[in-house]
Amino acid sequence: MLREDLGLTGTKVACGEGHCGACTVLLDGVPTLSCITLVHTVDGRQVTTIEGLRDHPLVHAFVRTDAVQCGFCTPGQIVSAAALVEANPTPSRDEIRHAMSGNLCRCGTYPKIEEAISTWQD
Template identity: 45%
Template sequence: MFEILNPTIITLNINGEDRDVMVKPSHTLLYTLRNELGLTGAKPGCENGDCGACTVLVDDWPIKSCLMLTVEAIGKKVLTVEGLKNAPIQKAFVENFGFQCGYCTSGFLMVCHSLSKIRPNADDAEIQDWLQSNLCRCTGYEEIEDAVKSILVKDI
């Protein structure tokens, strides 16, 4: 009745490095990052795209990895929080206390990092628009917003 699809080895570009990984067609990028590649920065939260704890960048854009199949990442550049390597947003989160329990932090870091690259002159409305894609249950929103504002280019 149903054909069972065997796992296949594919190559993904993760944090600037090509990695071979065995996946099933049904694996999400979140599953593959965490369970096959050992990159646990992207967190499983709601696993239906609401919370943003699993956010990674795919070709520089924030993507909820629980909603993307791993095979959709073939030929794309995937950046996880492990690949940030002392990006300015990480320091800004520390300096502005942009985290509390830390569970949502990696997702927010990725959204804010992308915003700083794609829209470095973002105004308050744009910042709020980008940040609404992620949830913080500890309500650290003001500090997160302060952190991202601290690294954006100011129009003078």
Template identity: 40%
Template sequence: MLEILDTQVITLNINGEERKVAVKPSDILLYTLRNNFGLTGPKPGCENGDCGACTVLIDDWPVKSCLMLTVEAIGKKILTVEGLKDASIQKAFVEEYGFQCGYCTSGFLMVCHSLSKIHPDADDTTIQEWLQSNICRCTGYEEISIAVKSILNK
């Protein structure tokens, strides 16, 4: 007989705030953020880790939230695009037109924000490698790359 898994109440650190939520062991972080906390910046796209629209930062590193169980985030710092709060990369995306339709933008913002913190002296090759983790169907890669370069070494 198949046993139904119960929910458990866990605490997550989301955008610097401790928040409680009841989850099942199989719940995916993307949907916990969206459905339980109203944080709709991480977008469902491919839902298999290819597109990057769901990217959040876990302990400052980009992670595709569609591939992470919510319970794996216990004890870690989760940062969504809502938690950036006027980060320099957001201003750079606006100034350099680093978005088109906008669906992928939150994922790219998270990757670029992390890149600027982890590799503040990133060269073109490093920037290109990091941007490969996300897909922009409108082909805004050049503008996104320019936006990243504009905030590095500042």
């Protein structure tokens, strides 16, 4: 629905089975795996995709810290990180790792992702 009917191609599909986090969107502010969410269950609720976060400081933090390699996981990473810093603007490394544990990166940019989230307000 997001990618093909609405043209919101920022949200990626990788596993399609709820394992990788590439498809993460915010559903009423809560990170949600869109690939396993039936569209009729979100009727009347607020869905925020990466397009809705294009001006979020986290986007610039990911670029500044070079936290993007192939970039395929990045939209989902930023969506999850946005929910984290909304709830906790200064998360510890452990809090970042816990909050981001559902977002896999096959390029292994985890140290840079942690740096981006740690310094998102800089």
